[in-house]
Amino acid sequence: MARRQIGQEQLALGAEVERRSGSLDEIAALIDWSEIDRVLAPIYAAPTGEQAWPPLALFKGLLLAVWYDLSDVKLAEALDDRTSFRRFCGFAAHEPTPERTAFVRFRRELVARGLDGVLFETVTRQLDARGMVIKTGTLVDATVIASATSSDAQARWVGHRHRAAVHGDKAHVACDHDGGIVRTVAITPANVNDGRMLGAVLPASPGEVYADLAYASVANERAIHAAGGHSRLPARGIWAAADDTTALACLEAWNWRVGHVRRRIEKIFGTWKRSDGLRRMRWWGLAKAGLQVRLTATAYTLRRAMTLLRGQPA
Structure with missing residues (x-):
């Protein structure tokens, strides 16, 4: 199925909003997320069908669920409501965000494709390259x-x-x-x-x-x-x-x-x-x-x- 385009919406009146950097912004700068996106590329890759949420945004949502100990329902609510969550996942201020069932389906895809281990290794390999792992x-x-x-x-x-x-x-x-x-x-x-x-x-x-x-x-x-x-x-x-x-x-x-x-x-x-x-x-x-x-x-x-x-x- 085709993927939605997110983060394209302009802020009201096109104004630049100055924001304070938070922990999620620091984490977002730690690694090259395009490598994660390439690992997730086979998911929802068909050119036709109902538009699907970008897998990278859903993966980041699952990380938020761990950091803040959120169920799928609470994650969907928080993503719709919290600016820092939207920014971390790549959603603009007023565009729709995934519902609970989107995360259920995405997890099912990760398990079916055995991608959880690959994603973990991709993250740790990047941190190792940055010298974060002292062997x-x-x-x-x-x-x-x-x-x-x-x-x-x-x-x-x-x-x-x-x-x-x-x-x-x-x-x-x-x-x-x-x-x-x-x-x-x-x-x-x-x-x-x-x-x-x-x-x-x-x-x-x-x-x-x-x-x-x-x-x-x-x-x-x-x-x-x-x-x-x-x-x-x-x-x-x-x-x-x-x-x-x-x-x-x-x-x-x-x-x-x-x-x-x-x-x-x-x-x-x-x-x-x-x-x-x-x-x-x-x-x-x-x-x-x-x-x-x-x-x-x-x-x-x-x-x-x-x-x-x-x-x-x-």
Whole structure:
């Protein structure tokens, strides 16, 4: 179907309106959005049929939904009402904006075409090119996210010795050691062991790799070395005499240092669940869960990059 042309409307009387720059304007300047548009080009590309909303505008709308924890209904209302939202998505002051169902259909297209991973990688690649990813080290961990309903056949139950069992999916994440930029994401049912997924999320040139005890294995040590990294995994035990308190103290000190660095990734999960609407999945199925997590990771990474840039000297 043909695409609508947006952002062409002139402001009243053709006057230039001076506006204060906000966080959305800063994020809009972070990357080249034309690369995102090229990834989305196959969607709604037919020359005939009812005019469709530009996919890039809809993608930006989904990012807004993450940053402001909005449902489709609230997103459509806010986009119609808020000037900063309109400007970020490319809509002029008084032209119509997408209705709720437009975002539903757009998400369906993203899932069907498997574009969520490509979009995330396109954003992170640009940030990497800008020097936002400092490859001195990598933090790896996973978090369980409750399913939208216990009827979701692709989610699984997982227990924890200190918490009630949860039915859901698991997000496996690797982030930059220093900046907290998310580098890779993988989604599995919640009952998949964390340690089995290290190879799936280990980025190229990982540097020093920190993770918790679930990842401590010979296979993972080898995977880290094969990727050119240096293992900073905790140790499960040490060969020593029963009364060798020095060896045991060294083991505890090593594991404490590893844990002290590794736990920084918990801030990412906390932000996702506290502020970005990832307290539970919104849709059924592993593919849609992957879309939600990768949209959240993309939105978080863009906002984190903006914060890092603000802290750089002029």
